[in-house]
Amino acid sequence: MQGTEASLRILNFSPIHFDDQEIKVGRLPYGDDGAQVLRDLRDEHRGTHVIRREGSDSILAVPVVPDVEPIGKAEAIRLTGHLGLTAELIRNALLNSLAELGGTSRDYDPIEVVSRARRDLLRMSCPPEIEPPEWLAVRVLYEVAVRPIIFGKGKRLIAAMFNVRTTRVIDRTVADLIADGLCLTGTYVRRKVSRKDSRIEPRFETLGCVRSIEGSRLLLTDSRDGIDAVEASEVWPAKELFDDCLSHVFKGRAREIKDALECHRAALYQGPAQVDRIGRVLARLQSRKYELVPGVPFTFGPFLNDSTRNFPRLIPAPRPTYVFDGTGSKTHESRDDGLNAYGPYTNAVQAVGPPRICVICQKIHKARVEQFLRVFFFNGVKLRPSHREGKQPKNYFAKAFSEKYTLRIPAYEYFLADGPSAAAYYGACQEALVAHGNGQPWDLALIQIEEAFRNLPLAHNPYLVAKASFQGLQVAVQEFKIETAQKWGAPLSYCLNQMSLATYAKLGGVPCLMKTKSIGAHEIAVGLGSAEVGEGRFGQRERFVGITTIFSSDGNYHLYNLSRAVSADKYQSAMLNALRAALESIRTGMNWQPGDQVRLVFHAKFKRFGKNEVQAVKDLINELGEYDVQYALLHVNEQHPYMLFDTSQDGVRDFETGAVKGQYAPKRGRYLPLGDRDVLLCLAGPYEVKRPENGTPRPLLLSLHPDSTLTDMPYLTHQVFAFACNSLRTFLPISLPVTIQYPNLIADLLGKLSYVEGWSPDALLDKLGKKPWFL
Helix, strand or coil: CCCCCCCCEEECEEEEEECCCEEEEEEEECCCCHHHHHHHHHHHCCCCEEEEEECCCEEEEEECCCCCCCCCEEEEEEHHHCHHHHHHHHHHHHHHHHHHCCCCECCCCCEEEECCHHHCHHHHHCCCCCCCCCCEEEEEEEEEEEEEEEECCCEEEEEEEEEEEEEEEECCCHHHHHHHCCCCCCCEEEEEECCCCCCECCEEEEEEEEEEEECCEEEEECCHHHCCEEEHHHCEECHHHHHHHHHHHHHHHHHHHHHHHHHHHHHHHCHHHHHHHHHHHHHHHHCCCEEEECCEEEEECCCCECCCCCCCCCEECCCCCEECCCCCCCEECCHHHHHHHHCCHHHCCCCCCCCCEEEEEEHHHHHHHHHHHHHHHHHCCCCCCCCCCCCCCCCCCCCCHHHHCCCCCCCCEEEEECCCCHHHHHHHHHHHHHHHHHCCCCCEEEEEECHHHHHCCHHHCHHHHHHHHHHCCCCEEEEEEHHHHCCCHHHHHHHHHHHHHHHHHHCCCCCCEECCCCCCCEEEEEEEEEEEECCCCCCCCEEEEEEEEEEECCCCEEEECCCCCECHHHHHHHHHHHHHHHHHHHHHHCCCCCCCEEEEEEEECCCCCCHHHHHHHHHHHHHCCCCEEEEEEEEEECCCCCCEEECCCCCEECCCCCCEECCCCCCCCEEEECCCCEEEECCCCCCCCCCHHHCCCCCEEEEECCCCCCCCHHHHHHHHHHHCCCCCCCCCCCCCCHHHHHHHHHHHHHHHHCCCCCCCHHHHHCHHHHCCCCC
C-alpha cells in the first residue's frame, strides 16, 4: 500500500485529484414542488445527467455522456466552486464503472459492495468435511464514501473514505426455510423493493413479525401499514434469524463453527487487516480510469498519512485531575483511588446525611438480597490470592459503601413483592410509600430486578413501574439485578463499585470535581440530547428531544431542564425555554454580575445545529445582554466514515480470550485536527476496546458551527475529553462526554416512563430533577 510502510498515523482518506475546469450545466428553479420536480428529473434523465439541488432555490443538471445538452438554462461553473456537486459526479462515475464490471452497490452514498461467494467467512470457518449451503453466508462489505472535506490549513478538497466490515446473508425465502424445518414464529420478515437505478441493488423493507402460519400465508403482528398477512414465498427473514439458521444447518457443530466465525471476524476488524484491505481496494481503483464528465478525468491519491505535507500531529489531551475537598488540596488522577484515599468531595461539608433507605425485592430472593446488601453497605468484598502465578486480583470494592463514602447507614426496611410481575412490584412500592408518608421520608429506594425485565413491554416492566412510583414522590431509585447479587469475587467487586458511585450521586452527594484553571469567566457546558421511544418496530414511536443538561467547567452536574421532553416539531421553542430556565437558575446560584464574562458551550449529538437551533441560541444570548458572552456550538458525531490508524500501537491481550485487541487504535485522549473547525477525538484506545472482534474503534468527529464566537478547538476538544472522564454512572472511561450521555439517558428514560400509567414528568420539577436520577 502506497506511503504507509514508514508512517505511523494513517487516515482512511484518499484525496481525489482533478483539474479545476469549467463544465456546462443547466439550471432550473427549485420551487414549492421542487422535491417532486427533482425526483421526476432524475427518473427521466437517469444515465445521461446528474441532477442535484443547489442551494435553496436551484437545481443543477449536468450532462455526463458525450453530445448531450444541459437541461434548463445553460451556464458554465468551475468544479472547485461546487465541491458538493463534484463529489456527486465522482460517485456517479464510480457506480458506472462498477456496473461495467458486472457489479452493483447496496446504496448510493456510501457505495457498498459485497464480496463474492468465494470470500465467504462462514465457508472459511467450516471444517473441510462440512460444506455450508450457498444461501447462508457472512461476506465482506466494502464501503467508499466520497465527501468534500477541509484538511490542514483550511484547504478544501474531495476525498474518498474507505471502510471494511461484514454483513450476514440469508438468501432464502421464508417458505423455503419453513420447508427446511425452521420455526419462524416471532421472526420479522422483509420483502425486496426494486430501485429505479439499476446500479443499486433492491433494498429490503421490513413488513412485520410472524404471529402464526396458515398454509402458505404468514399472519403478522407489529406490521407496516396495516399489512396483516403475506405469502411466505414472497418474503425473506430479517438477519436476526442468522444464529438460528446456523444452529439448524450445522446441528451439533454449530458452536464450533460459530466460534471459528467470530475469530475470522475479529481478525478482519483488527487494524492491520483493515489497513491492508482498504489499501487493496484503493490500489484497484487507482488502476482504472475515470471521468467526472466527458473530458475531465480524476484520480485517487495515496491515503493521507505522516508523509503527507501538512499532516497534523496526533495530540494528547490533558488528563483531568480530580479534587476531593473544597480547598483543592486533596487531588488525584484517579477518581476511584482518590475516593479510597480521601473520601468524597461533599464529605467535609456533610452534604449527605444518614440516608433512610427502603428495599423492594421479590419474596423468594430476600435472603440473597440481604446478603448482597450487607456486602454492599458494610462488609465490602474480600478477595483471596489467585492460584495463577500467585497474583492478587484487583479488588475494586475492598471498602464497603459506608466506609468509602463516609456515610452512616441506618437499618433499611424491606417491602416484598409476591413475584416478578409489575402488579406485585407496584403493591410492594405502595406499602413502602405509605410508610414514606407516615414518617420520615425515604431518601433512596433500592429495587431488585431481573435481566429478563428488559424484554417486557414498557407498561408492564416492574422496574419502570417501581421507578415511576417512587420518583412521583421525589424518592431516588437505584436498581440492582438478582443476577449481580449471585456473583462473587472480583466480578462482584467490580459491579458493586459501579453501583456505589451512582448510589452516592442519587443521594445528592458529589464524589469529586475536576480541577480547572481559572479563565476569569463563568463557563457552562450544555448538553442537548434525544431518544426515539416506542414498542415494537411499527408501533407508535416518538423522538423525544430538547433534553438539556447543565455542567460547570469543573464537571459539576447542576440540573436538567425544567420542561418535559417534547416531540421534534416543538423542539426549537422547548430548547429556548429550557435553556432560559436553566441559565436563570445557574446565574442566580453563581451570583453572576453585570459585565461578567460568560462562556456557553453547547454539545449536540443527534443532529447538526440547524438554523432553528442557532437562532434559539442567538435569541438566548440577546437576553443575556448585560454579560460579555461567548458561545460555541459543537456537534459531537459518532456516525461518520472517518477512521484513524496508529500503526505504532500493537494492541493488548484480551483478558478472557488471550487474543490481541485494539491493534492500530490510537491511545485514548489523542486527537487529530482536520481543519480549523473539525477534530477527530479518540475516546477508546487499545485498553478500552471490549472484545477483539470490535476491532479498531472509530473516533468522535467534533465539528464547530461557523457562527460560534468561541472558536478555540483545542480548548473545546480538551473539554469534551474531560467530560468523557467524569461519568457518575461508572468509574470506567466512557465513549461519549457526559454532556451527551446524560441527556440521552434522560430522554430515553422519560420516553419509557411515559408508557407507565400514572407517570407524570412534573415529578421532576422539584428537587429530584436536580439530581442524576437517570443514572
